[in-house]
Amino acid sequence: MLSRPGFTAALRGFSTTACRSANFISNIGKLPIAIPPTVTLERTPAGATITGPLGTTVVPFPEFVQLDFQEPQTVHVSVEDRFVKRQRSIWGRTRTLLSNAIVGLTEGFTVPMHLVGVGYRAALEDDPMGKRPGWTGQRLNMKLGFSHPVFVPVPDHIKVEIASPTKIMATCTDKQVLGLFTSRVRKWRPPEPYKGKGIIVGDERVKIKKLRKK
Numbered sequence: 001m002l003s004r005p006g007f008t009a010a011l012r013g014f015s016t017t018a019c020r021s022a023n024f025i026s027n028i029g030k031l032p033i034a035i036p037p038t039v040t041l042e043r044t045p046a047g048a049t050i051t052g053p054l055g056t057t058v059v060p061f062p063e064f065v066q067l068d069f070q071e072p073q074t075v076h077v078s079v080e081d082r083f084v085k086r087q088r089s090i091w092g093r094t095r096t097l098l099s100n101a102i103v104g105l106t107e108g109f110t111v112p113m114h115l116v117g118v119g120y121r122a123a124l125e126d127d128p129m130g131k132r133p134g135w136t137g138q139r140l141n142m143k144l145g146f147s148h149p150v151f152v153p154v155p156d157h158i159k160v161e162i163a164s165p166t167k168i169m170a171t172c173t174d175k176q177v178l179g180l181f182t183s184r185v186r187k188w189r190p191p192e193p194y195k196g197k198g199i200i201v202g203d204e205r206v207k208i209k210k211l212r213k214k
Helices: 005-013 085-106 175-186
Strands: 040-044 047-052 055-060 065-068 074-079 109-116 121-126 135-143 150-155 158-164 167-172 198-201
Touching: 047 085, 055 085, 065 085, 074 085, 085 109, 109 175, 121 158, 135 158, 150 158, 150 175, 158 175, 167 175, 175 198
Parallel strands: none
Antiparallel strands: 040 047, 047 055, 065 074, 109 167, 109 198, 121 135, 135 150, 158 167
């Protein structure tokens, strides 16, 4: 049976799929944030200022992000118009940044770095350049299989401890700053996929490849 082109196009455009709900809500942004008694959070025109036992930090975000303190020791994050894509995209991120700042100023973030390899070692020593703006005056001295040692200076706001010759513990109140430091250390010897040698950060898992026999 022959069908007209216009009639066929109309059939193709029909769909039984339900329309997308117009209730645009961020699954992460809608979650409340618990504020410990030792932490104070104040709204500012440019964001929020958070003060805790380990210091003070500022979390910037646009004016359309709203903070609601209806419940005691709890804050709800929302936006002025959730139907605007830009506001929805910042909604969940702002909630995560605020939550990380509160955790960092009360407990801090600690990430272990494991040195896996024959002869791999790490030690903490004084930096010959001394203490200067932005740096603590200490550096990591690592043996990573090269013909020379690898030196990584430790920046401010980061505390480094050597738990064992092959385990480095890095602590910071800012999760982002800590992540940048550990990634800079890791890039000197990323884990390779055949024997798993390298610098393993946190709960990182290395997928070992099987060698093909000729």
